[in-house]
Amino acid sequence: MALCLFGALVLGFIIAWLLSKYLIEKKYLKRVDELSAHLLRSEDAVKKLKEINFNREENVNAKEYNKSLLQKNIELETLLKQNKKEINDLERVLIKAERVIEEKNNKIKFLENEHKRENLEEVEKLVMTKDQFSYIEVQLLEYQKKIAKLEEINRKLEEKCLVNK
Structure with missing residues (x-):
């Protein structure tokens, strides 16, 4: 026990x-x-x-x-x-x-x-105007004619001078 x-x-x-x-x-x-x-x-x-x-x-x-x-x-x-x-x-x-x-x-x-x-x-x-040109042409022709006359006169005078010499 x-x-x-x-x-x-x-x-x-x-x-x-x-x-x-x-x-x-x-x-x-x-x-x-x-x-x-x-x-x-x-x-x-x-x-x-x-x-x-x-x-x-x-x-x-x-x-x-x-x-x-x-x-x-x-x-x-x-x-x-x-x-x-x-x-x-x-x-x-x-x-x-x-x-x-x-x-x-x-x-x-x-x-x-x-x-x-x-x-x-x-x-x-x-x-120049046309009128001025025409005027100058006319004068030129006149001068040419005068020059031609003067040349003719000059030629005649030269011939006289030659003949007189």
């Missing part, structure tokens, strides 16, 4: 030990599940924070890029205003030059017309 009692006591200790081991393992597994769930939540939170940080960095980079683009845009607008001003100045100079050229061309045309008019007057002075 003592042996039975001792066997029952050992059996009770073994059952108690197995039961306590089972309870400790169950408690351990429960704690592991809680910690793994907490770890998953923490990893998700870290992942979200990384995404947020990445988005912030992208936003900062985008802001810096936009700022640089805005600065370039301002510089280009300033350059555009300067170019427009230069173009307007050049247009004014070109318009003034065109006016001067037009005035010079008008003076040249006026002088050419004046020169042509003077040349026409000179040519008109030099050109």
Whole structure:
């Protein structure tokens, strides 16, 4: 009986030990599940924070890029205003030059017309009318006749001179 009692006591200790081991393992597994769930939540939170940080960095980079683009845009607008001003100045100079050229061309045309008019007057002075030409022809014929008479007289005088010698 003592042996039975001792066997029952050992059996009770073994059952108690197995039961306590089972309870400790169950408690351990429960704690592991809680910690793994907490770890998953923490990893998700870290992942979200990384995404947020990445988005912030992208936003900062985008802001810096936009700022640089805005600065370039301002510089280009300033350059555009300067170019427009230069173009307007050049247009004014070109318009003034065109006016001067037009005035010079008008003076040249006026002088050419004046020169042509003077040349026409000179040519008109030099050109004879038909009546003037006819008159000159008639006088030429009269002079030719007189010259022929004078030559005849000169020839006769030369003959007389030769005969007298």
